[in-house]
Amino acid sequence: MIMMRRLLLALSLLCLPWITMVHAQTAAPDYDEWNKVVIRATEAIETGRASDAAMDVLRGQLEIWRDTFADASTDYSISTQTLRAQLETLGPEPESGEPEAIALQRAELKLKLSEASTPTVRAELAQSAAAELIAGVDKLRRDRHTEALMERGPLPVNPLYWGDALSTLTKSMNHVVSEVRVAWVYVRHREDFGNNIPRAVLFLLIGVVLISRGRAWTRMLEDRVRQFRTPGIRGFIIFTLSLGTVFLPLLGVYAFTESIYATNLAGLRGDQILSILPLASFLLLMSAWIGNRIFPVNEDDQQILFLPAGKRMEGRADSSLIGLAMAVNVLMTEIARFDSWSPEARSVLFFPIIVFSSFLMLRLSSLLLSHLRAINTEEGKKVYYSRAVFVSARLFQFGAIAAIVLGALGFSSAAEQLVFPAIATVQLLAFLLLLHQTLTGVVLKLMGEGLEARDKSLWPVAIAFVLVMLAIPAILLIWGVRSQEVADLYRQIGSGLRVGDVKISPREILLFFFIFGVGYALTRLLQSTMKNTVLPKTKLDVGGQNAVVSGIGYVGVFVAALLAINNTGIDLGSIALVASALSVGIGFGLQTIVSNFVSGIILLVERPIAEGDWIEVGGQMGYVRDISVRSTRIETFDRTDVIVPNSDLVAGTVTNYTRGNTVGRVIVPVGVAYGTDPRKVEAILLKVAKAHPMVLGIPSPYVVFQGFGASSLDFEIRAILRDVNWVLSVRSEMNYEIARLFAEEGIEIPFPQQDLWLRNPESLQPAARVEPVNLDQEIALDQQRQTASQPPKATPDNDGEGGVER
The missing domain is CATH 3.30.70.100 (Alpha-Beta Plaits)
Structure with missing residues (x-):
């Protein structure tokens, strides 16, 4: 024991210089500068007078400080963990005392640990303060955004504002024209004007060609690809090529803006318009592309919505017009910001765009609902994305009606923040649906399953999950969440969620599934090797071989899960405590399941029955087809499956007709x-x-x-x-x-015969049949009988005729 302590003392002495070097190399943050930032940020948050741009700059600085403190606390924590590990190596301090050298070493390590913990605590406190200040900045920005949405401006339907609004728009356009004229007067006298003309003309020609011919070139390539026979790959190529109808004209727009920049004719306003022009063009082109894909021209193309040709043409037109409305809104928003339009002018000039966009949204929602009615009336046309189509239609209807009402009441900002994000959300869902179908076709083709397996395969579900996860940041940005907040959210998710002493992060989750997947794959490989190569060469029967393979599977999965949990930093001691606490509940509530599980293990070890045996248990007779840890499946002679709990097989009486041999x-x-x-x-x-x-x-x-x-x-x-x-x-x-x-x-096979003797056969004679009596007939007969029994009456001439003889 003394030799062990001396060895630990030597190791500690060797590590102390390294720990000191780590402290020397770790640069401490400048807390004086940090205190100045704290004062400035606190004042900005409390007063609320700083602009949004200034608040964004301040938030960026706070993020840098937060990351700095996080790195510093991590460096310090490594040092403190090393010191704690060495203290734990020395063991608990004995009550009876310990050698002087070890006591001195213990005291020195405690002093070092105290010194190392102080910077760590300070860095963690500063990091927490930075996080709170960032939360304060975000709250201030959200409050401002909410106030802007709830602020009521002038009524756009008031005719008193129409003249001023029109004159404001005219002035803005005139300013742009005036800038170009002034720039022309100045630029044509410059020496490099002639040198810039060829460059400007070249960009202009490129832009015109790409804008005018890009879509035609793309469609020509699509027609050639349609001749391919592989559906999945063909769909992916067509989908990729179809994006050329967006990006080729968009490159043409960029070339056009470069040609204008080359002439130096763009002034301040022109520069703002040119800088926003590619974004406006992208909105227009992308909206038209989505319309052409959702409402295709050709009947042979993959049908997303089941609509006739006339309604599909209407959908393409509405989608392009919505893109035009979004592009105009972006351009006018930039002009209004640069020229500082009055609230009255903004309310009047943006209200027609809101109404026009809302009208198009209602038209598109009617097309979506027509699709739903079509698939509901026709059998066999149920599609998995019907719920998404229904949600999109209702979102369009609600957004359109609410935007018109809000805009008419003067809530122009709220109307804009409702109608255009709703449009962008539905367009994003449409794009994800198109991308999902394309990727599903490719994956199913690569896996050899074919497109007909789309409804039965799990690949579409996995692809949809990945696409939804990737689309969440875009949806947050569409609905007004700032990019800094989205990045901060994902940083927090990446750093992990701490539950007690366990830190759960995407990295840890991926590591868990990776280790478990590798362990599971190795287990399956070992099972396959034992089943097909090793066990057939032994003297074990088929039942014993299956038992060994099943046992390897259970042990392998358990070990893989154990290693995965241990490598992700989860304390197995905590799991043991939870398991011991649950054992009481398992003992009472899960008694039957545990009994069946233990019985399944007994069946696999003792092997009183095996797969393929003909057994009889509980009045059921058949062949054993599968033995699991909970139950056994028996196939009866009429080809029905009987599931028998394993506890019945262990505790009950079982007749095995083929155990050991088939005699x-x-x-x-x-x-x-x-x-x-x-x-x-x-x-x-x-x-x-x-x-x-x-x-x-x-x-x-x-x-x-x-x-x-x-x-x-x-x-x-x-x-x-x-x-x-x-x-x-x-x-x-x-x-x-x-x-x-x-x-x-001539041997007779008898059958039972009996003689029947009757004691009183005469009593079995049927009685005389009694006819039913007719009362009227009986009365008539009685009268006839009475008349016949009376003598005839005397007549004067005694001839019975009643006459008098003359």
Whole structure:
């Protein structure tokens, strides 16, 4: 023990100079300068008088200081961790005392640790202060943005403002023209004017050609690619080439702006317009491209929306007009900012753009709803993106109506911040849908699955998840979140979320899945090697081989998960504590599951049954097809699956007909009529049994005279079969042969007969049939009988005619 302490002391002495060197090389932040920044930032936040641009500059400085303090605290923490590790190496201080050298070393390490911890704590406090100041700047900017949205300006429908608004727009245009005239007067007298003309003309020609012919060139290439036979790759190439309708004209716009810059005719206002012109052109071109892809011209192109040709043409036109409205809005916003338009002019001039864009949004929403009605009325046209189409249609409708109402009431800023982000969001969703279908086709083709497997494969889900994750920053930016806040959000996500002593970050999550994936892949590789190469060469039966392969799989997955958790910095001790706490709940609430799990392990180890065995358990008979840790799957003879819990197989009674070998016995009962020679029957039955090829000769089959039945003499054939799985077929074939030989020998197979004696058969004679009585007929008959029984009345002439004889 003393030698060990001396060795640790020597190692500590060797490490002390290195620790001192680390402290010397770590440059401490300038806290005096930081205090000045804190005072300036606090004053700016409290007063709120600084402009947005100044606040952005201040936020950038605070971010630099925050990162500086974070790096400093990390450097210091490494030093303190080293010192703590050496103190832990020395072990706890004994109560009875320790050698003087070790005590001195312990005291020196404690002093060093105290000195190293002070800069760390100071850097962490400064980092926290910087984070709070950044949050204050962000809150101030959000409050200003909210106030701007809620601020009500002049009513654009008031005719009193229309004349001033029109004159403001005219003045802005005249200013641009005046700048060009003044610049022309000045530029044409410069010496380098002639030298710049060829450059300007060249850029102008390039711009005109790209703007006028770029789309036609792209469509020509698309028509050639359509002849390819591979659907997935063809779709990807067409999708990529179709972007040329956006970027070729956009390059032409850049060339056009460069040609104007080469002439030096652009003044201050012209420079602002030219700087924003590529963005406006991109909005117009991209909107038209999305319209052409969502509402294609050709019927053969992939249909995103199921609409007739007329409605598709309407959709393309509306989409292009929306792009035009967005481009005009961007240009007018820049002009209004540069010329400082009055609130009245802004409200009046931007309201028609809002109304026009809202009208187009309503038209497009009606087309989207027409698509939904089409797929709902026709079977087989259900598509996975129907929910996205429905959300887009409702977003268009809500945004359009709300924007018109807000704009008319004077909330111009709120109307602009509602209508154009809504348009941009729907366009982004449309682009993601197009990109998703294209990438899905490529991936499915590369994986050899084909486009028909789109609805059954998981690749479309994975691609959609990745695209949505990538689109989240764009959606945040569209709806007004500043780029600094988005970057800060992702920085926080990248640095990780601390839960107790565990830090969860994307890096840790990726590391976990990587290690677990590698471990799982190695486990599967080992299972495949053992199953196909090693185990077939051993004396283990098939059931034992399957048990070994399953055991390797369970152990491999457990070890892979353990290594992945350990390498991501998660304390296994904490997991052990949680597991021990959950053990009580598992003991009561999950008792059945744990019992089945343990029973599954027992089945894999002891192997009383194996896959392929013919067993009977709980009244169910069939073949064992799969043994898992919780249950066993049995396939019955009528091809139905019965799931039996493993605990029933371990604790209950199981009959295994094929365990170890397939030899089994068949019993064929036979009955003959009384009066038949039993020995003759015995000989015939033995002949049938011995003649069957499935019956073993040793032990030889025999016939049992079971007894005297109610209607027959009962015999049984008992024979051992080579494969008991054929017992039904063997019994059937023996019965056929017995029936044939009995017919030849005249042996009768009896059936139950009974004699019936009747004690009083006369009582079973049917009674006389009683006819139903008709009351009217009975009365008429009685009257007839009474009339016939009376004598005739006397007449004067005694002739019965009632006349008088003359």
